[in-house]
Amino acid sequence: MCLNEGIVLVADTRTNAGVDNIATFGKLHMFEKPGERVIGLMTAGNLAVAQSVVSLVREGLENKETGQLETLFTTPSMFEAARLVGRAVRDVHARDAEALAERGIAFDVSFIIAGQLHGRRMRMFQVYAAGNFIESSADTPFMQIGEHKYGKPILDRVCKYDTPLWDAVKLAMISMDSTLRSNLSVGPPIDVAVIRRDEVMIALQHRVTEDDPYFRSIRDMWSSALREAYRNMPPPPWADGHVESEFERALKAKR
Amino acid sequence: MCLNEGIVLVADTRTNAGVDNIATFGKLHMFEKPGERVIGLMTAGNLAVAQSVVSLVREGLENKETGQLETLFTTPSMFEAARLVGRAVRDVHARDAEALAERGIAFDVSFIIAGQLHGRRMRMFQVYAAGNFIESSADTPFMQIGEHKYGKPILDRVCKYDTPLWDAVKLAMISMDSTLRSNLSVGPPIDVAVIRRDEVMIALQHRVTEDDPYFRSIRDMWSSALREAYRNMPPPPWADGHVESEFERALKAKR
Numbered sequence: 001m002c003l004n005e006g007i008v009l010v011a012d013t014r015t016n017a018g019v020d021n022i023a024t025f026g027k028l029h030m031f032e033k034p035g036e037r038v039i040g041l042m043t044a045g046n047l048a049v050a051q052s053v054v055s056l057v058r059e060g061l062e063n064k065e066t067g068q069l070e071t072l073f074t075t076p077s078m079f080e081a082a083r084l085v086g087r088a089v090r091d092v093h094a095r096d097a098e099a100l101a102e103r104g105i106a107f108d109v110s111f112i113i114a115g116q117l118h119g120r121r122m123r124m125f126q127v128y129a130a131g132n133f134i135e136s137s138a139d140t141p142f143m144q145i146g147e148h149k150y151g152k153p154i155l156d157r158v159c160k161y162d163t164p165l166w167d168a169v170k171l172a173m174i175s176m177d178s179t180l181r182s183n184l185s186v187g188p189p190i191d192v193a194v195i196r197r198d199e200v201m202i203a204l205q206h207r208v209t210e211d212d213p214y215f216r217s218i219r220d221m222w223s224s225a226l227r228e229a230y231r232n233m234p235p236p237p238w239a240d241g242h243v244e245s246e247f248e249r250a251l252k253a254k255r
Numbered sequence: 256m257c258l259n260e261g262i263v264l265v266a267d268t269r270t271n272a273g274v275d276n277i278a279t280f281g282k283l284h285m286f287e288k289p290g291e292r293v294i295g296l297m298t299a300g301n302l303a304v305a306q307s308v309v310s311l312v313r314e315g316l317e318n319k320e321t322g323q324l325e326t327l328f329t330t331p332s333m334f335e336a337a338r339l340v341g342r343a344v345r346d347v348h349a350r351d352a353e354a355l356a357e358r359g360i361a362f363d364v365s366f367i368i369a370g371q372l373h374g375r376r377m378r379m380f381q382v383y384a385a386g387n388f389i390e391s392s393a394d395t396p397f398m399q400i401g402e403h404k405y406g407k408p409i410l411d412r413v414c415k416y417d418t419p420l421w422d423a424v425k426l427a428m429i430s431m432d433s434t435l436r437s438n439l440s441v442g443p444p445i446d447v448a449v450i451r452r453d454e455v456m457i458a459l460q461h462r463v464t465e466d467d468p469y470f471r472s473i474r475d476m477w478s479s480a481l482r483e484a485y486r487n488m489p490p491p492p493w494a495d496g497h498v499e500s501e502f503e504r505a506l507k508a509k510r
Contacts, residue, residue, distance in 0.1 A: 149404030149405050149437070150404050150405070150407060150408050151408075152437045153405050153408075153433040153436060153437050154481060154485070156436050156437050157436065157478055157481055157482065158481070158482055158485055166490040166491065167485075167490065169490070169491050170485070170488055170489075170490055170491060171485060173491070174485060174488075178408040179408075181408060181411050181412065182404070182407045182408050182411050204493075206493055212493075214489075214491050214492055214493065217489075218488060221484075221487075221488055222484065222488070223412055225480070225483075225484030225487070226409060226412055226413065226480075226481075226484070227412065227413055228480075229476075229477065229480030229481070229484065230409070230422075230425070230426060230429060232476075232480070233425055233429075233473060233476055233477070234469075234472075235421040235422065235424070235425055236421065236424050236425060236428070236469050237469055238459075238461055238463075238467075238469060
């Protein structure tokens, strides 16, 4: 989420190549020079491709215009940072896509990159497997990659550009919990990073484990609140009347 | 949902072939001979394929073992009804799949069939595009086809085999509402059918329109309840402490 008060990045750490090959890998990578730049890069999709891209943007990719080796520590803007990720994806594609295709494996990867450089705007981009990208806006202040659908309804309803930063963290936990419950291939620990606007440093970087008391209480409270809300809602009025008459009609027909 | 008290079937009516070609088609088809059989068939995926299958199971498909023309009005059991749908899918596949593949269109279709024949068990099956199928159980009393992920978290949390029938209708409305909000290609009106266990007839068949007062109130109440539940939850305790200290550390470093 890229909000008025800052940026909240949340990622699970589960990767799987089939249900019997589940492991924990960080998918949230922070690039920080406090006071100069702070960038978070999150990955989804094919782990080998994602890790290659992260390595390239960390270790450097040649900028063909300038001849310089560029990394996420040297890009002059967030826009150039997103372009660098896009170039890295295309670089990996050029090297690996054919071999992957031969084995029937899709070149399936996506990224969210968000952050701020000193004196510049806070920005967030979603980078696609083709290396192109879109930017978030005040109208659409959140982006999701990977298994995103289960957690989207609560974000659609509650996430606004002016949502306070710590409420946004809470919201991200709730959204992630919905995904954890509905898809076993998404799992804790959950990595969280928070960047306050114009601080140009990591405000919080925290790994939430399965037995984190706060996360457990959020999960329990959310479940209880949903069940209670559902219990408190009235049954459909068109149901009872209609059913009675249908049922009565049938009873009469049988007599 | 196939529950202790009966069956609840809910389907939207939106079909699209791209965002500018949206139309309303029923995707819930009832086959009823009161007192003898009641079967609901729901479809998802390629509309042309789905409609062909529905036509075949309505008008009849030859059973190669018996030489008889079989329809959902003549199958001797729910299991045979599910097999009939499977055979119909394979029949359509044999005729259309090659032409579809030539045009790059996937043979993408799925079905839920649920109901009861007089003196037999109430059963629900999900039929895949390959014509094979799985059955629901008391442990997994609900099935979803089509755009199912947005509406799944609330079902995962609340839908149990002993959920009362009218609560289940309410729950289906809430689940459908989450999907409507997050995916524009799913839209009202919403078709609802309810079958009570051992009644062997349709207890309720109702089309819920966009301006149905009950559906509107459910949508509003659910949104308010979610927002309130989210507001009432505490912010992460590891956030404030951590952030203060990080922030203070930075302030000190700057001084």
